[in-house]
Amino acid sequence: MANIKSAKKRILTSQARADRNKAIKSKVKTYIKKVEAAVAENDKAAAEAALPLAIAEISKATSKGIFHKNTASRKISRISKAVSSMN
DSSP states (O other), rough: OOSSHHHHHHHHHHHHHHHHHHHHHHEEEHHHHHHHHHHHHHHHHHHHHHHHHHHHHHHHHTTTTTSOHHHHHHHHHHHHHHHHHHO
16 A cells, blocks of 8 residues: 555546446446347347437546547447447
């Protein structure tokens, strides 16, 4: 453990930020899984309903600096492509 007061504070703040980032990433993964599950079941209505929610969560995480903009764009592109390619 650190001895200097500022170092102790940095440990606490970085842990809080890491926990927050982890929770947001987990939430994004959950929404993406919902879209992918609907695509796997060939349920177009459910996939189209889940897609905007997933895109919104990814965009929110990107605006908070959790994901790089290109990473977010790639994730959105892949799930959008999966939903639009359903018959």
